[in-house]
Amino acid sequence: MNIEERLQNSWEYLTGPGLWITIGEGVLRIVLIIILALIIVRVTRNLVDRLFKRRESGPIRITERRENTLKKLIKNVVAYIVYFIAIIMVLDNVLGFNVGALLAGAGVAGLAIGFGAQNLVRDIISGFFIIFEDQFSVGDYVGVAGIEGTVEEIGLRTTKVLSWTGELHVLPNGNVTQVINYSVHNxxxxxxxxxxxxxxxxxxxxxxxxxxxxxxxxxxxxxxxxxxxxxxxxxxxxxxxxxxxxxxxxxxxxxxxxxxxxxxxxxxxEGIEIPAPRIVMYSGDEKQGILENRERGE
The missing domain is CATH 3.30.70.100 (Alpha-Beta Plaits)
Structure with a gap:
């Protein structure tokens, strides 16, 4: 087959309906997977909100602080899982990649990277214990790592603290070594x-x-x-x-x-004024007179 025939076949393939039908089906599948993932995330968030709204009548009682923390954490974890599954479905069902081989390779690469990602592992473990031990929750006013402010969000890796002057500080959980929580007791x-x-x-x-x-x-x-x-x-x-x-x-x-x-x-x-620093000066004769009056009891 000469070059002209190859070019002709390529042109027919590019302009033919088969290729565009395949591309259209692939795009449609990707769009459907994305829409399905967004729907699942939104429905899950609504279910989480409804579940925590019933906490007052349920057998399990938690504080409002802990409720806000767990709600945000559960929503984020569910979103990560759903989006990860959606990416796997796109790679496997639409693009035709061998996901099993990719995951195996990612596991080996992840093991190698893990030895150099000790800080990441430390942050995740610290985040788990912050939530598990209820050291602080969303909405608490805390002092951590030299920063004071209101906790906006607690994740498995980072914590977001909003200072009273408006700065949002994003702290790795591994840096939270000492916590001052002003919102627990009176x-x-x-x-x-x-x-x-x-x-x-x-x-x-x-x-x-x-x-x-x-x-x-x-x-x-x-x-x-x-x-x-x-x-x-x-x-x-x-x-x-x-x-x-x-x-x-x-x-x-x-x-x-x-x-x-x-x-x-x-x-x-009431006539009680704010005191101000003052200096009283006496001359030598006045000082002697004052001492004599004090001795006489005047």
Whole structure:
């Protein structure tokens, strides 16, 4: 067969209906597999949402924090599995690859890569224990790896933390070696109120007691009436009275800000001013006169 006949046969094959019918069938199969995969993922996500909505009436009770974490994790794992199966179906049923040989080769290659992917394995194992031990959950305010923020997502390999200034930090789970979780137990607001020495301690505590008694009604995140501990320290121009208050988890900083605001307004109305540093200077004659008056009890 000469070159002209080969070119003619190739042209007939390219322009003939058989090739385009085969290509069309292949494209149609790929589209159907993709659509089926998307439908399965969406249906599975809806089923997961419905399943967790019934947690309150079911025998198994979990916290809302853990619920949000498990929901996102299950949805992601299901999506990975479905998409992987869809890719295998496209390769095997549409493109005609020998998937068995590919998987065997991938297994050998994966074993070789695994020796160099120790960090990846460490991240996955750490992610498993983070979820299993419930170290933190989606929505918790935590401090991890020197970063503080709200947990947006927990995966098997990475954790996403959104800081209060808006930065989204993606941390490998293997780097989460120490966790500070501010959302598990009630917080404690600690406020030191500076009072000038010209004011009486009892009068200041009375004014503080009057205002802190009204705080639980104004702020629902303050649990119980704040407590006055007493005089915390003595400074150059003032003494400090410490006030503590229990708050809902993660609201201890909001509690401190609002307690300061309320106390400042109340103390100002009571005539107790904010102390300022001051220096009193005496001449030699004045100092001697003051000492003599003190000796006479004047």
């Amino acid at each position: 917080g404690l607001s600690i406020v030191d109120v500076n009072i000038p020495y010209e004011s009486n301690v009892n009068d200041a505590e009375k004014a503080i007691n009057e205002i802190v008694a009204t705080l639980p009604e104004k702020y629902d995140f303050i649990v119980g009436v704040p407590e006055i501990i007493g005089v915390q320290n003595l400074d150059v121009s003032h003494f400090s009275i410490r006030v503590i208050a229990d708050t809902l988890p993660g609201f201890q900083w909001a509690g401190e800000r609002n307690i300061r605001k309320e106390l400042q307004d109340k103390l100002y109305k």
